[in-house]
Amino acid sequence: MYIFKEFSELNIKELKNEIEKERQLIKDIKAGKIYKEQKELIKVILFIVESPNKVKTISSFFGRPSIRNIGGLSVYEVSLGNMYLLITASKGHILELTTDNIGLFGIERKDGIFYPYYNTIKKCLSCGSQFTEYKDGKCPYCGSTNVDDSINRIKALQELAMEVDQIIIGTDPDTEGEMIAYSLYLVLYPFNRNIKRAEFHEVTKTAILNALENLRDIDLNLVKSQVVRRIEDRWLGFSLSQIVQKYFNKNWLSAGRVQTPVLGWIINRFDERNKSKSYILELKLENDRKLYIDTEVKNRREINKIIKNIKDKEINIVDYKEEKEEIQPLPPYITSTILQDANNILKIGVDRIMQILQELFESALITYHRTDSTRISPLGISIAKDYISQKFGENYFIARSWGEGGAHEAIRPTRPLDVDMLRNSIENGEIDVYINMTRYHYIIYDLIFTRFIQSQMKPVSVIKYTEKIKIPEINKEIELSGVKDVIDHGWDLIFPFRINIMKIQPIQNGVKIVEAIGKKVPKVRLYSQADIINLMKEKDIGRPSTYAMIVKKVMERGYVINKSNNLIPTKLGIEVYNFLEKNFGDFVSEKRTRDLEEIMDKISENKEDYRKVLESIYDETNMIIEKGKNIQKE
Template sequence: MREYGRLRVYEVNLGSYTLLITASGGHIYELITDLSGGGVDHLYGVARGKGGRFIPVYGTIKRCANGHQIVVEGGKDVKECPICGAPIETDTETVIEALRDVALEVDEVLVGTDPDTEGEKIAFDIVNVVLPVNKNVRRVEFHEVTKRAIINAVENPRSLDLNLVKAQLVRRVEDRWIGFSLSSRLQTDFWKGFCREILSSDVKESRYRRYAELCMTYRNSYRNLSAGRVQTPVLGWIIDTYRKHEASKTLFIKLVLGELSLEIPIPPERRKGIKRDIVKLRVRVKDLVRSEEEVNPLPPYTTDSVLYDISSKLKLPTQRAMQILQELFELGFITYHRTDSTRVSDTGKAVAREYMQEILGSDADKYFRPRSWGEGGAHECIRPTRPIDAERLRSLIEEGIIEPVRRISRTHFAVYDLIFRRFMASQSTPAKVRRVRGVLLLEAVLDSGEEVDLGEQGFEVVEEMMFDGFNRFYRVIYVRRPPEEGLYEVGKELFQLKEWYTQPLHTYASIVREMKEKEIGRPSTYAKIVDTLFKRKYVALSRSRSGIVPLLLGEKVYQYLTSRYGGLVSEERTRVLERKMRSVEEGKVDYYSLVTELLEELTDFKLLGR
């Protein structure tokens, strides 16, 4: 290992050639926040050249001692943070200089950033900073950090995909223009109106007092407010779901009948007078029907589905989940984790085959059923890179056979275990079960002796696992013995009355899933969007209700944005724009025409001038 300034460079011999491997640490350039010098006509760091052409102006990225990111014109002269006054501690200019020093020592430079639009833009920047010192620069792409994948990438370099770079430029300009223009309105115009309302209110609730203190401290503007084209519709979903949740409070009977556990809603017209007066239930089980069925496995994980399961099963916030996934990818344990594809490559199928043959021996053929799932293309599902389950991986690390470059926590193993088992299930045969469906007729007996008909409730249960198939690896089917037909009297010890909500609140998991289903956001931004809503104090997590609730500030921000700029931040408009940006990636739509269209739209809303 050698050091070039801030860069650590590792030397790896692959026989026919030697690689010097280093990491840029992500972006080396970012869109600047201001172009105030030199009389340049600009819009939030995007210069307007001759003929009305737009030129995004990028600069190196600085960070101060307090963590603020600064990207300004003439950045070399900036010694203190313009936000807080703290000294500048890091600057990607030093990374650029180190990359050039390394490039001078080699015959060829291969740039292997992430295989998406953001990664292509980072690659574009790196290629251009090293070209002056080394003309032999190529792009390589791999979807897993394994020796096989990296050697294959090194032996098959490609040129930069400029359509992907243009698509990322459009996204960045669009995020900047919409984000900065709307955020500035929130931080001043909205904030003043919000504070007038809060300070004139007679309400003494603690949430109002908290906002009143903020308003007294920040009278004219408040920087911790932001808006965005995806962030705003997602905030609207949370608010709308919360209102439906509040209106859905229902009285349930939680009933245990043998191995069957049911939550049965009491019809509204039958709730009066029985809330505390039920002494027993009469339950008639009838119309039992048995059938033998095949149950197919779920597909392997994509970004949205893995975040859904990590959130719901492991209770991790999406931002932390993405961090764990990134680390597992960098360690070479899983394939690239920012993907919408369920496609399984031949290599992936071979991983599943080898694992099943190892643990099942002669029974492997009964379980292994290779599936491609998604269509062809470069991107693949999220899967393990080796036929090693979580338990075996832990043992190999403890024995020193596998030596990861970072500490592996229990959370890493838990996430890896989910991915491994889900993938193995996706390459397995269907399960065969015997399912029972039936009807329950319910009657409540009150302490007065009155009998109240509670209606009927259907149920179904798997009573026998005839062949476990995929369920051996990823358990989603549970066997329960159903009650036989007949009349049952259920005492108080086997049921309870419970008030709860039929409409659940949004969770981290459900928001990510809805973004995927409604084509809003991208795999690389799902977690960040949700995290931003929490950082801005627009929403909070209610542990008592197991979901996300809007805060007063979030409700007022959403009301302000939709009442004034509804056409700009609507769900449909955001979805259409996402599709257009995908068309830029495919080379079907011109980058400049989309930027021009966006400018006209923002001008119509009086957010930007021509």
């Protein structure tokens, strides 16, 4: 209801003062200042995420941000109406276990209690080395003074903390992200006690707003799990690495709980391959079809005899069956499966693939990529329905959640945009991304999008055949199968590759062999990086956040080389593994590693006392150190 007054009744001076006060208040908000009046009008929040790319993406959801610099830290400021966000990045971890000579590798034990000592993280911008201790501001590796110290970010964040009403930490939704959040909490709590955690699994406007409305406290069980895992890595890694370095007189060598079994898999596969060579017959038929037959023949003279006698002979069909079958779609990607497919297709390292996935996530193009869950949320299902209905028709859509419960989803796109639509949207300026979108980014996005969409489509109905054939000169029957015809299309409309490799026409009775070639090849192929990721997943050692790092580490140490996407152990790698297996096999066995992974999960669920676990690992580490003292160079 409006009340009209005569102009003479107004106090112009007082009205003018109120207007000026409001104008000044708006200026102060934009400058990040806090006043009593401001608190009554709008809530000012410091929103901390990990990466500058994520800062730019989030701020772009709420209009054009203003930007200021606090102690070298870029702060993006946006208004959400009822709150004013100051968005900035911690740039990952800000604290790390010290390498100073304190306790047992930086963890002190007093009266049965363990005290881990942390320091700020320093990174040399000249040589790329990372460390916690240095003298005179110089890199201990190359002597450069061009060093980035996280203490500078901490001080800037502390200055910002005093300006705002509340601090919200929005780091990644996993144990590493929870530890980063807890470290930020510790350094900022003395300056502002109103600190909350925001959790989101995709960087979209809806997800961010939902996270800001559903804040939680930091999950200390996840923090305990990360701290115990980090201490275990430090204790076992440092103790074994020092022993290995001394024994082989090479100070760059390392050993670890997961690293050692992985190295063993690669070595064992290499040995198995070298022992498994036999002849394969490549047969060319008169209809131009080729067959590859494993003969198990290892003698050249014997295979030549078979080749001589087999030419112009006919293949006989012993048995033939046809049946109708529905082929179901594959589940959407999780970390291990996207790493496998991207590695096999692109032939690039899994560490580079993880970097691309991180960038796609931070650019609001995919959901969080470190996940073991195939679950799809109702929002994800609606994205698939929107795309499938428009592209193929709603009758091709079948909603599948692929799992129940849990916070994590599978890896999926955040919009109903295929790779061509995405490329056009970026090039036309409809979508802003703050990364360099290479062809690898687009290919990996296309893999994720296609796999997700097919997972929400109806099955493909086919005529499938199975036939048993007998080849002359080879005393065994061979079973072949394939898809003869597609009766009713489904997911194959967007994912044709998978159905195409199944579409192989059956061999007709009496078809002749026109040519035969014998090739001596290994029955067992070498592992690729993708295979190792799959094994870690199957054997339950390592986690989505560590898969790529473990593979990268065995190559960086010179234990393994990657040749044509095959992992080949080096002489050094074989020697180090044999040494560890002989002397410390019980500590680095696959079973012990898997058991510890399960214990870490129990700590995160508050089902295991982290102090007892640390006590056990502490005793184990001291046993390793004592045993190492008695090992003599052979």
